[in-house]
Amino acid sequence: MxxxxxxxxxxxxxxxxxxxxxxxxxxxxxxxxxxxxxxxxxxxxxxxxxxxxxxxxxxxxxxxxxxxxxxxxxxxxxxxxxxxxxxxxxxxxxxxxxxxxxxxxxxxxxxxxxxxxxxxxxxxxxxxxxxxxxxxxxxxxxxxxxxxxxxxxxxxxxxxxxxxxxxxLQYADATVYPAEAIVERFSYEQGKSTGIVGKLTASIFVTNLVMLAPLLFAARRWTLPFGTATTVQVIVAGLSASITAFSNLGIAAALVLSGVATDLLLVKLRPSEQRVVQYRLFGFLMPLITWLFYFGGAIVLTGRFPTVTETWTGVPLVAALSGLLLAVLFVPKPVPVRL
CATH class of the missing domain: 1.20.120 (Four Helix Bundle (Hemerythrin (Met), subunit A))
Structure with a gap:
């Protein structure tokens, strides 16, 4: 039958x-x-x-x-x-x-x-x-x-x-850089930044979009529970660790911690298509948190700050602004109907 x-x-x-x-x-x-x-x-x-x-x-x-x-x-x-x-x-x-x-x-x-x-x-x-x-x-x-x-x-x-x-996108993956390399890239001499900091900065922006987009995508459909961002970051960190033969475990750990912090943000904001302000705020804050943990981990592991303060403090902010833009694109305002 x-x-x-x-x-x-x-x-x-x-x-x-x-x-x-x-x-x-x-x-x-x-x-x-x-x-x-x-x-x-x-x-x-x-x-x-x-x-x-x-x-x-x-x-x-x-x-x-x-x-x-x-x-x-x-x-x-x-x-x-x-x-x-x-x-x-x-x-x-x-x-x-x-x-x-x-x-x-x-x-x-x-x-x-x-x-x-x-x-x-x-x-x-x-x-x-x-x-x-x-x-x-x-x-x-x-x-x-x-x-x-x-x-x-x-x-x-x-x-x-x-x-x-x-x-x-491994050629633009910021997660594979060890702590020492991150600090060195942002400690260039004035006037000699081309090719030194540019590749890592561009990689951060590409990696930022790859890590943020899945969460923005899922938040359109569900109320995301605590552990969502951590799960994604653990898997991404595991990938970066395997590629580097586990030489960047400190940065991988920083990414996992940023996932825990992002989960706290998800629980607090509960971003969704119906909560547009919170959705866009999440798009801004998640990258800011992630890359502050990234640079913070590098600083703690090496015991020193990158010497060019403007770049390493500004990069997380630019990543946050690009995250805000992505959130706006994911949930745009309705197109006005012509009467």
């Missing part, structure tokens, strides 16, 4: 999806570590690729099982796909094809060990498909109208998606 209508996978299923996705993501972080810290990679068949692709296989098998289970219950076509899982079902074969193409690419052109890894077409295809797959628990929670708060799998999904975006 055919059963009609689509079903929800349920929170337990989403937990399994995000756990397998974590396995999947850890494999990618290990691969990022290898490409960043091992100068001679001569083979596609590596332990980190094994973790990465086995994580994908496990995730794919689980999602296919959810569809098959619904098929066994009599659902056909789109009705066999749980709500929110449709894009992932489409992304699975895309990822598999990109994996084969990536092996072919490496066989012909060799293994990348520098910034070109972030621009390889096959890697970009893998990353895009992976983000779609990892966002599944976030989509299922978003589409569940009975929820006024995100599930924990949704928060993990949000954090992993942000970290994957930041991974492929």
């Amino acid at each position: 055919l059963q009609q209508g689509r079903t929800r996978a349920g929170t337990k299923a989403d937990v399994i999806t995000v756990v397998l996705g974590t396995w999947f993501s850890v494999g990618l972080f290990l691969d990022a570590w290898a490409h960043s810290n091992l100068t001679e990679l001569e083979s596609f068949f590596t332990p980190w690729h094994a973790v990465f692709y086995s994580g994908f296989s496990a995730t794919a098998a689980w999602i296919c099982w959810l569809v098959y289970r619904n098929y066994q219950q009599g659902r056909r076509g789109l009705n066999a796909v749980p709500v929110g899982y449709g894009p992932a079902v489409l992304a699975l074969p895309v990822f598999a094809v990109m994996g084969v193409l990536d092996y072919t690419w490496h066989s012909i052109l060799g293994i990348e060990t520098d910034i070109e890894i972030l621009f390889s077409p096959t890697h970009l295809g893998l990353a895009a498909a992976m983000i779609v797959i990892m966002a599944t628990p976030l989509r299922t929670a978003w589409l569940d109208t009975s929820r006024d708060k995100p599930s924990f799998p949704a928060l993990l999904s949000l954090g992993f998606c942000a970290s994957l975006v930041l991974l492929f």
Whole structure:
């Protein structure tokens, strides 16, 4: 007997999806570590690729099982796909094809060990498909109208998606700088700032948008519980630590602490589309808090202040202003209706 209508996978299923996705993501972080810290990679068949692709296989098998289970219950076509899982079902074969193409690419052109890894077409295809797959628990929670708060799998999904975006913006990732480098970059001689402070400053603004946008996005849909920002920052800090072979744990810890402070701000302001002033205030204050913790951590760890006070004190303020602008773009004023 055919059963009609689509079903929800349920929170337990989403937990399994995000756990397998974590396995999947850890494999990618290990691969990022290898490409960043091992100068001679001569083979596609590596332990980190094994973790990465086995994580994908496990995730794919689980999602296919959810569809098959619904098929066994009599659902056909789109009705066999749980709500929110449709894009992932489409992304699975895309990822598999990109994996084969990536092996072919490496066989012909060799293994990348520098910034070109972030621009390889096959890697970009893998990353895009992976983000779609990892966002599944976030989509299922978003589409569940009975929820006024995100599930924990949704928060993990949000954090992993942000970290994957930041991974492929690694050339503009401010989280990977150790404390000593941060202080040195903002201690340049007058008239000699070009190329010294500029790269880190630009990286801060890019990283700022990647870390703030997911929270502004989620706040449009839910009342965000305490722990939301910390979850995102722990995952982002874990990514930066893996890339640097855990040489910047102090800065990673500062980012996690900024997440705790941001969670206190979320609880106090409760930003939402209906609370526009609080929403925009959050867009301003979250970056200010994050980058004050960032520079504060660098100062504490090195025991000295950057010598150019104007730049390191002004950068968090510019980041805050850009966050305010992003909040305005996310929730703009209604367009006046012509009468």
